[in-house]
Amino acid sequence: xxxxLTLTAISVLRHISSHETGNLQDLECGCKxxxxxxxxxxxxxxxxxxxxxxxxxxxxxxxxxxxxFRISLLDLMEAVDQHLNCNQPDCEKMYxxxxxxxxKLGIVNQMTRAYLSEIPLTDL
Numbered sequence: 001x002x003x004x005l006t007l008t009a010i011s012v013l014r015h016i017s018s019h020e021t022g023n024l025q026d027l028e029c030g031c032k033x034x035x036x037x038x039x040x041x042x043x044x045x046x047x048x049x050x051x052x053x054x055x056x057x058x059x060x061x062x063x064x065x066x067x068x069f070r071i072s073l074l075d076l077m078e079a080v081d082q083h084l085n086c087n088q089p090d091c092e093k094m095y096x097x098x099x100x101x102x103x104k105l106g107i108v109n110q111m112t113r114a115y116l117s118e119i120p121l122t123d124l
């Protein structure tokens with residue numbers, strides 16, 4: 001349901017939250033260069049360069065601008081200009097991938113699919 005880029009951005013924010021910014025390069029996906037993704041997250045105000053690092057010659061390290069639990073999926077999706085992939089629900093895969101959010105995402109998926117199925121192409 002979530003795009004690979006959205007999942008990568010979630011991983012990046014989790015790593016930054018746990019102060020594991022040294023190995024962010026390992027998280028890069030084929031859909032977008034990591035520096036571009038970090039730029040989007042920074043432009044959206046979700047992360048910032050650590051103040052003790054700015055202007056120095058060492059690689060940038062980042063910190064969240066607010067606690068991870070205060071950043072919503074909507075905040076993240078808007079920051080990286082992503083969307084939901086509505087798909088056929090598979091409860092087992094959904095819970096394995098999205099853990100605690102699986103129930104809410106499943107409802108969103110079903111409701112979105114229901115609404116989209118009621119829009120004929122002639123209305124567009």
